[in-house]
Amino acid sequence: MDIFEEIRALTEKYPDRRGALLPALYIAQEDAGWLSQEALERVSSALNLPQATVKGVATFYSMYKHRPMGRHLIQLCTNVACMIMGAESLVDFLKGKYGLEPGGTTGDGRFSLVIMECIGACDRAPAMLVDTDFHSDLTEGNIVEILEEYE
Amino acid sequence: MIKVTIDGRDVELENPVTVLEAAKQAGIIIPTLCYFEGLTPFGGCRLCLVEVEKLPKLQTSCTLMTADGMVVRTETDQIKAARRSVLEFLLINHPLDCPFCDKAGECDLQDLVARYGPEAGRFAEGKRRHPESFDDPIIVRNMERCVLCTRCVRMCNDLQASYSISVTGRGSHSFVEPFSGGKYNCEYCGNCLTVCPVGAIMSRLHRHTYRPWFVEKEIETVCGFCGVGCSMVLQMRENSIIRAIPRAEVGFNKGLLCVRGRFGYEYVESEAQLTTPLMRVDGELKQVSWEEAITFIARRLKEIKDAFGGRAIGAIASGRCTNEDNYMLQKFIRFVIGSNNIDSSARNYYAPAETYLESIFGQGITANLISGIANSDGVLVVGGDPTAINPILGLQIRASWRSGGKVIALGAPGGLKRFVAYELMPTPYSEEIVLSAIVGRLLKGKALSGENTAVEAKLRSLRIPSDEDMEVTGISPEDIARASDDLAGMATSVVVIGPDIIQRERASKNLFLLGAIAYLINARIFLLSERPNYQGVMDMGCLPDFLPGGRPVELEMFRHKIEDALGMKAPEDRGLTLFEMINEAETGGLKALYVMGENPLFNIPDSARVKKALGNLELLVVQDIHLTETAGIADVVLPATAWPEKEGTFTNLERRVQRVRKARRGKLASYGRDDWKIIADIAERFGMTRKYHRVEDVWEEIMHVSALHAGLGYEDIADGKAVWPYSGEPLRGMEGDFSVEGLEDLPHVQDSEKPYLMIERSLYHSGTFSRRSKALLSIYPEPYLMINPVLSERLGLAEGEKARISNERGVLELKVKLNKDVPDGQVLLSNTFEGFGAMGLIGFSTGPVIGSLYIRDNTVRVEKVLV
Numbered sequence A: 001m002d003i004f005e006e007i008r009a010l011t012e013k014y015p016d017r018r019g020a021l022l023p024a025l026y027i028a029q030e031d032a033g034w035l036s037q038e039a040l041e042r043v044s045s046a047l048n049l050p051q052a053t054v055k056g057v058a059t060f061y062s063m064y065k066h067r068p069m070g071r072h073l074i075q076l077c078t079n080v081a082c083m084i085m086g087a088e089s090l091v092d093f094l095k096g097k098y099g100l101e102p103g104g105t106t107g108d109g110r111f112s113l114v115i116m117e118c119i120g121a122c123d124r125a126p127a128m129l130v131d132t133d134f135h136s137d138l139t140e141g142n143i144v145e146i147l148e149e150y151e
Numbered sequence B: 001m002i003k004v005t006i007d008g009r010d011v012e013l014e015n016p017v018t019v020l021e022a023a024k025q026a027g028i029i030i031p032t033l034c035y036f037e038g039l040t041p042f043g044g045c046r047l048c049l050v051e052v053e054k055l056p057k058l059q060t061s062c063t064l065m066t067a068d069g070m071v072v073r074t075e076t077d078q079i080k081a082a083r084r085s086v087l088e089f090l091l092i093n094h095p096l097d098c099p100f101c102d103k104a105g106e107c108d109l110q111d112l113v114a115r116y117g118p119e120a121g122r123f124a125e126g127k128r129r130h131p132e133s134f135d136d137p138i139i140v141r142n143m144e145r146c147v148l149c150t151r152c153v154r155m156c157n158d159l160q161a162s163y164s165i166s167v168t169g170r171g172s173h174s175f176v177e178p179f180s181g182g183k184y185n186c187e188y189c190g191n192c193l194t195v196c197p198v199g200a201i202m203s204r205l206h207r208h209t210y211r212p213w214f215v216e217k218e219i220e221t222v223c224g225f226c227g228v229g230c231s232m233v234l235q236m237r238e239n240s241i242i243r244a245i246p247r248a249e250v251g252f253n254k255g256l257l258c259v260r261g262r263f264g265y266e267y268v269e270s271e272a273q274l275t276t277p278l279m280r281v282d283g284e285l286k287q288v289s290w291e292e293a294i295t296f297i298a299r300r301l302k303e304i305k306d307a308f309g310g311r312a313i314g315a316i317a318s319g320r321c322t323n324e325d326n327y328m329l330q331k332f333i334r335f336v337i338g339s340n341n342i343d344s345s346a347r348n349y350y351a352p353a354e355t356y357l358e359s360i361f362g363q364g365i366t367a368n369l370i371s372g373i374a375n376s377d378g379v380l381v382v383g384g385d386p387t388a389i390n391p392i393l394g395l396q397i398r399a400s401w402r403s404g405g406k407v408i409a410l411g412a413p414g415g416l417k418r419f420v421a422y423e424l425m426p427t428p429y430s431e432e433i434v435l436s437a438i439v440g441r442l443l444k445g446k447a448l449s450g451e452n453t454a455v456e457a458k459l460r461s462l463r464i465p466s467d468e469d470m471e472v473t474g475i476s477p478e479d480i481a482r483a484s485d486d487l488a489g490m491a492t493s494v495v496v497i498g499p500d501i502i503q504r505e506r507a508s509k510n511l512f513l514l515g516a517i518a519y520l521i522n523a524r525i526f527l528l529s530e531r532p533n534y535q536g537v538m539d540m541g542c543l544p545d546f547l548p549g550g551r552p553v554e555l556e557m558f559r560h561k562i563e564d565a566l567g568m569k570a571p572e573d574r575g576l577t578l579f580e581m582i583n584e585a586e587t588g589g590l591k592a593l594y595v596m597g598e599n600p601l602f603n604i605p606d607s608a609r610v611k612k613a614l615g616n617l618e619l620l621v622v623q624d625i626h627l628t629e630t631a632g633i634a635d636v637v638l639p640a641t642a643w644p645e646k647e648g649t650f651t652n653l654e655r656r657v658q659r660v661r662k663a664r665r666g667k668l669a670s671y672g673r674d675d676w677k678i679i680a681d682i683a684e685r686f687g688m689t690r691k692y693h694r695v696e697d698v699w700e701e702i703m704h705v706s707a708l709h710a711g712l713g714y715e716d717i718a719d720g721k722a723v724w725p726y727s728g729e730p731l732r733g734m735e736g737d738f739s740v741e742g743l744e745d746l747p748h749v750q751d752s753e754k755p756y757l758m759i760e761r762s763l764y765h766s767g768t769f770s771r772r773s774k775a776l777l778s779i780y781p782e783p784y785l786m787i788n789p790v791l792s793e794r795l796g797l798a799e800g801e802k803a804r805i806s807n808e809r810g811v812l813e814l815k816v817k818l819n820k821d822v823p824d825g826q827v828l829l830s831n832t833f834e835g836f837g838a839m840g841l842i843g844f845s846t847g848p849v850i851g852s853l854y855i856r857d858n859t860v861r862v863e864k865v866l867v
Ligand code: SF4
Pocket: B152, B155, B156, B160, B162, B163, B164, B165, B184, B186, B187, B188, B189, B190, B191, B192, B193
């Protein structure tokens, strides 16, 4: 289904069109991996909400991406607990292994890396999200194994 | 009754208001930053903190409602410390580039820091950076200075309802941006500029050319662009306009202006302004003295009058000139020259429509308060986009929608797109059928009230279209039913009528139908007015058939009254309308034409024909501020003063009389003379004895002569209370005598293979003046042809490509812009660019019943220009 139609269908579930904005943005993001201006325009016209309003909301939340992303998004926590448990060396490791800088994307477009503040898994630090999958107790050893699962 | 104590003062309140409001009533001003009167309270800046007994924490007074027995303190040490901290936080990222900022001196942040501190901040890290944006020609934004009060966003969303900007990002990376991130691409009303408390959104027009304390005087006047008549203040330094700004407490526009009003004034300082009279010598316009020009005009007019009679002379009045100017022209032509040939471009639609509606319902039927539209529960819009023709009236319709009013548009809704419940988009020229069907449905099962028997008699013989008749319109019977039922359900409704439904065949029928709808649902009627003073032109008697005060010239009783008041005589029979004058010029019946502040060569269709007709005249006098197309072919051109250089009055479309005041004077003002003064000088050569020294003298006479304006002094007008019917006497008992074209049949709508060329009414331009305003030109710099994407595909014409449009009248080549709101079968062109007027390709005649402009033969061939 075209995202326009999909978003239209979504509005049925919400009392007003504004309520459907966050899920609509997810739909658009899933479609292209990120939210381009054109994608925001599509969301705005599908929901009949002003473009500027859509942009304001989309840029407020960090889960929406405003530049092209790799096929898989690694969200690695480096906040206190994860840092103590060695998250920073994982950052260096990813740089060495895949040439992946925080905020960057690998040359082949496979991974993007975003550094997160606490993702609520301090008891199993260090932790990360790959796309929507959660992984914990990371080490240099298992992180490669995990990532190799994602093409 | 609510009793509260604020800083020891007892305040009694009828209704609960916020603590901030209550304090203000008690004369206590609490500092604020995100609060702005008229905008929804936000409670975000926390400067308005106050202590309230029994409440543990400091409270934001802009959001806290008063309750009985409340004890409030507004300036304790604790509050001061809190304010200081809030400001310290704001200054963490504020660049403090005050020496370089145009806002310094009227900046709320600067003033607050001066009052509460801190002297120094404790934050040692660097400030955020965000480059200043110069993407826009007239607005510059510096988001480093932004304090995130969101006043601009609330203004743009809640009052302007343009929804063009938002706070983007978050935390210290929040900036107010338009969708594009660069250009605003908005309506450029500049109302966000008014509310920004700091120098984050500023005008580029006067960037770094002034400081707020350079303003030497402020002149309260009304806008000279359209018939809404917004109040504004011109801030002057010497003779230059520094800014045109609104004042929330002055005028019914309550602090709002549109792009033309706020940014369009520059034309008055344009170098193209005429400085001396010009006279045609050996085929060329040469500079001459005032004495020479006036002597020549008086002599030639006398010769023509002696040879051919007064009726061989005519005059065109101006919707851009004041009542006083128009009155004087009328007096001169009618009572001195002896001709009723006086009219104006109000003839295109405004004057005939109003006269016709008044002949049905009585004088003053269109005199309704603009500010009432916002409170109405339904609006029917027909014949034009109010947000472009009369922007601030358009905002009222948006406001009605916001508070739940049902807005229905017949035709493209333009700037009301987001604000209509739905639109009915009939095929070109089939609106009459749709309106007849709506009336038919409204009549069904409804007993007529018997209030207006003439209307009801006509309604009984109205042909109601069958479902089959409706097919050609493209509107389904269900849509008609829905629209009619919605209209019938409205309790306080409004019908807004624009030019496009009038400037066509069978205009009387369209107007009758709209009047009938208003009659049946008890709606107030508004007639959109493209010029600031079309109403004044009419009320001053610049019509071939009406004297000042809207008294019919052919009725002896009225004529004699005015003749007695003036001690002068006017001809008994009605004169020629604008179009009749052009016809007569063409055939040689009209010998001389005196044109004041109007440009018929540009504003009337079929320019080639108009040019030829005017070329036939023995004498063409043009009085204007620029050398317009028409002035270019005149025998004598007289430089007049521009809008901010004269004193007088305008009458807006709700018939409110308002004062226009002189802001520029002395040697830097233009060299023109006031229009009324020039004409009075010429009239004196004809032996008119009455002397006018000041504009007040002219108004005195108007009060004396026009039954409508009796007793309405300049002082009353200045109070803003000059609202219809003033204290004068509206004309009663003349209504009920009218005829309607084609009551018993339906128009024959034929499919045209070629699209119709229609006039685009742009928000950014409205005619001869706006095209000389650098600011407005920077927003909309060149004309383009607006076409529907369907047509564009058919022709293989993409956005930005060049199209050629042609018909037997001429050829134009210009860029294409796609707009899916343009109906298929039409193309739109703005008539506001030198050499690119839409009117040149349009043919016209006049409507037989009401005499409005009747646009015809306006199909064009559209093709792609191959490069
Ligand atoms: S200029 Fe007017 S329309 Fe544009 S952003 Fe400012 S308030 Fe909104």
